[in-house]
Amino acid sequence: MILLLKRWGKHSLLLFMIIFFIFVLLVTSIQGNAGRDDTPVVHKEWILPSIKHVQGNTVTEVVKNGDTAGLVLARLGLPTSEVGNIIQVAAPVYNLKNIHIGHKFQKNISNDYIKVTYQIDAKERLVLTTESGQPWQAEILSRPLFIRTDMVEGVIQGSLFYDAGKAGLEDALTIQLVDIFAWDIDFVRDLRKGDTFKVLYEEAFDDEGRRVDYTILSAEFVNRGHVYTAIRYKDKKGNFEYYDQEGRNLRKTYLKSPVRYSRISSRFSASRKHPVLGYTRAHRGVDYAAKSGTPIRSIGDGKVVYKGWKGGYGRFIEIRHTNGIHSTAYAHMRRYAKGIRKGSYVKQGQIIGYVGMTGLATGPHLHFEFRSRGRAVNPLRVKHKAAKPVPKTEITAFRLKAKEMMHIMTVQSQLNAWG
Ligand SMILES: [Zn+2]
Incomplete structure (x- = not known):
């Protein structure tokens, strides 16, 4: 009995040692993971979309000019008796009258099923299946998307589009960059040699490797020494x-x-x-009746592009706003505010002059115009979408996100520097 125990003891010791060894291995590997900074550092090789190639018995047909779903399905080799059936089964989820030139139909056959798919758009597919001779089933599947994150940084030498392109940013993303900072930077006039930019963006690919979406996640633009930062954030309402x-x-x-x-x-x-x-002539603005001498304020940040007497407008100021698209004009001023001259930068709310009745006016008022790409639009119709800050209840979540984004950009910048 004792002998038996001793024998087992030997075995269990060995077993124990093996288990212990495995345990140690496991623990160290778990700790290794937990200890690692798990911020997703951008690295191309890790995140390239894995592209699945459909293999086996697959036939593809592309919708051509003049095609109907019936014609394409017949070309896929489906029997005429099945074609009408398929279209009928699909109808509750997708109307196959609605097919587009260039989109694909695919038929995949295995031992026990036939699968027909139609590529609705970049993100959705209609999938029809029949298993072992059972009736056809139709459903819409969202295609799996592969997300890739990348960062581009560069220095302005000549023009934004040229230098961004040279750094590896394509025009579509550069346009996004311009739109993001348009309220603060006039990319046509404010840009200086030596300005720098970092753009962290995300691209989504479908399972055939086609890019279906791209978005800037965060960006930094240093313009004339001033650092501008942008963080994309989705609030709880989904905006x-x-x-x-x-x-x-x-x-x-x-x-x-x-x-x-x-x-x-x-x-x-x-x-x-x-x-x-x-x-009779058009009135391209709004007249605000106000007491002579009432302060007139610039409605937004911008640059004074005209200051002076302008015919019937009397004393007149035009301000081109930061986005370079909008400008506003202020007429019939009694006098201009101190320090305002052509070329001055003005802030939103800054006093630029005082109400008067210079030029052609029947009483003291401000004639105000709002122009978009040079065309006068009704100032009272201009949409003043509220540009609200991050909701107070979400500021902690936002700060975390912002920190993470800034961290990724810094780390990636270092990686880029090491080559
Ligand atoms: Zn007027």
Whole structure:
């Protein structure tokens, strides 16, 4: 008995040692994982989309001009008796009258099933299956997407598009970059040699390796020594916006009106009888009646591109706003504010002049115009979408996200520097 125990003891010791060894291995590997900084560092080889190649008995047919689903299904070799059946079964989930030139149909046959798929768009497929002679089943499947993250950084030498392209950023993403910072940087005029940029972006590929989506996740632009940061954040309602690191929305809104007015004495119209000249002509702005001397404020950040007497407009100022698309004009001023001259930069809310009745005016008022790409639009119709900051309840979550994004950009920048 004792002998037996001793024998078992020997075995169990061996077994124990083996188990212990495995245990040690496991623990160290788990700790190794937990100890690692698990921030997703961008590395191309790790994240290239794995592209599955459909193998086996697959036939593909592309929809051609003049095709119907029936014709394509017949070309796939499906018997006429099945074709009508398939279209009928598909109808509740997808109407196969609605097919597009260039999109693919595929038929896949194995021992016990036939599968027919139609590529609806980049993200969805109609899948029809019949198993072992059972009736056809139809469903819509979202295609699996492969996400790849990458970062590009560079220095401005000549032009944004050229230098961004040289750094590896394609034009579509450069356009996104311009739109994100458009409220703060005029990329046509403010850009300087030596300005730098970092852009972290995400691309989504379908399972055939085609890119179906691309988005900037975060970006940094250093313009004339000033650092601008953008973090893409989705709030709990599901809205995406770009914010700075403090959670301020990068999209800015204009002031609702440039003056404290008593009433609107004339609205925007295509044609109107001019009160002084008598003849009919368009009124391309809004007249705000206000006491002479009432301060006039710029409705947004921008640059004074015109300051001076301008015919019937009297003393006139035009401001081109930071995005380079919008400009506003202010007329009939009694006088200009101190320090305002052509070329000056003004801030939203900054006083640029005072209400008067210079030029052709019947009483003190501000004639105000809003122009978009040079065309006058109704200032009262300009959409003042509220550019709200990150909701207070989400600021902690946002800060974490912002920190993570900034960290990724820093780490990636170091990786790039090491080559
Ligand atoms: Zn007017």
